[in-house]
Amino acid sequence: MSDTASLQSVEAGLESLLEGVPVLPTETLPCERAARRVLPADVTARLDVPPFDNSAMDGYALRHTDAGRVLPVSQRIVAGASAEPLAPGSCARIFTGGAMPQGADCVVRQENAEVTADGIRVPDEIPVHDNVRHRGSDVRAGTPLLSAGMRLDAAALGHLAGQGITEVEVRRRPRVALLSTGDEIVEPGQPLKAGQIYNSNRPMLIQLLETFGAEVTRLTSVPDEAEGTRALLSEAAQDADVVITTGGVSVGEEDHVKTALESLGRLDLWKLAMRPGKPLALGRLPDGNGGETRFVGLPGNPVSSFVAAWLFLRPLMGALLDCPELGQLPRLTARADFSARTGPRRHYMRVTLTFSAEGIVAQAFPDQNSGVLSSCVGADALAIIEPDSNITAGDSIDCLWLRGD
DSSP: OOTTTTOBOHHHHHHHHHTTOOOOOEEEEEGGGOTTOBOSSOEEOOSOBSSSOEESSSEEEEOGGGTTSEEOEEEEEOTTSOOOOOOTTOEEEEOTTOBOOTTOOEEEEGGGSEEETTEEEOOSOOOTTTTEEOTTSSBOTTSEEEOTTOBOOHHHHHHHHHTTOOEEEEEOOOEEEEEEEOTTEEOTTSOOOTTOEEOOHHHHHHHHHHHTTOEEEEEEEEOSOHHHHHHHHHHHHTSOSEEEEESOOSSSTTOOHHHHHHHHSEEEEEOBSEESOOSOEEEEEEOSSSSEEEEEEEOSSHHHHHHHIIIIIHHHHHHHHTOGGGTSOOEEEEEESSOEEOOSSEEEEEEEEEEETTEEEEEEOSOOOTTOGGGTTTOOEEEEEOTTOEEOTTOEEEEEEOOOO
């Protein structure tokens, strides 16, 4: 059997990775610390919003049947103050957010009213309810406010605050152990010796994992040594929901991660029909309590790690958090502004997108090699080029949008 025939599809890899993933427990946080956290259950509104009829404009509150008259001003209503019932044949000076007085049913903008010696001359025709924000027009008490599975963004947090809510129940963040393999890998800030390179994967993956809702709780450098690799993998699995390694999953003599995984736990899938990212290992490690910790072995090349993080780590965090938004990247159709020929593996090309009235145009980074991390800097999307394809400029292609997080 050829090497290509033994490769598994991206879909098969994702299915294997997500099979039986447990949803994480919850915790309660102050709302000011809950940004981007995931709701485990629907939130129901406690209050009407707005809680009372109020003015949408600075102007004058009156009865619409008094249109076309000159009306004396009987009271002045500012936001936060109570209002008296509106005296017949009068109007009330009112400011934005001010409570509508009983009896008034519309507001005339101040720029549409004429101030005279006898009072306020109002226009001849005024629609009833004009410039009035009615109680409960935004939210009704007892109705759904926010849905389970959503991530709390700025507007959602404002919605909670508008209900007087100070604490919210959210999913605990997935705890991730990130292990960097390879004696040639050096952390930034240390001097480089001959044959060494700086660890670009670690800060990149930390940022991506945090964007996907995870918490990196362990950072470990793993030497190119079999027993040490095995010991560090076993230790990491005891207190993490996911163990991720970079490098060490290929077939070199110094690549010990795959062998250590097989000896400790279970290798579900190895080698995928994708470019970049072919040598990617998926499996499970014992957590020491009778359960399993998910394992993802990423390739050492930074572009491969970048692409695999979006395709596998993001939906894995979505499954742990029960957050459908993280399950799939938004898909866009674009017109290629490049040519490309693929072999037997699906290619995920890094592209920038230009939006216009004529549609979306995808421009590919010139060098798509898996070691060229500059192809990921500024990338808007991953263009999906199926195996054995011949793409020419102007062809329609599917792209996975990377800017939504």
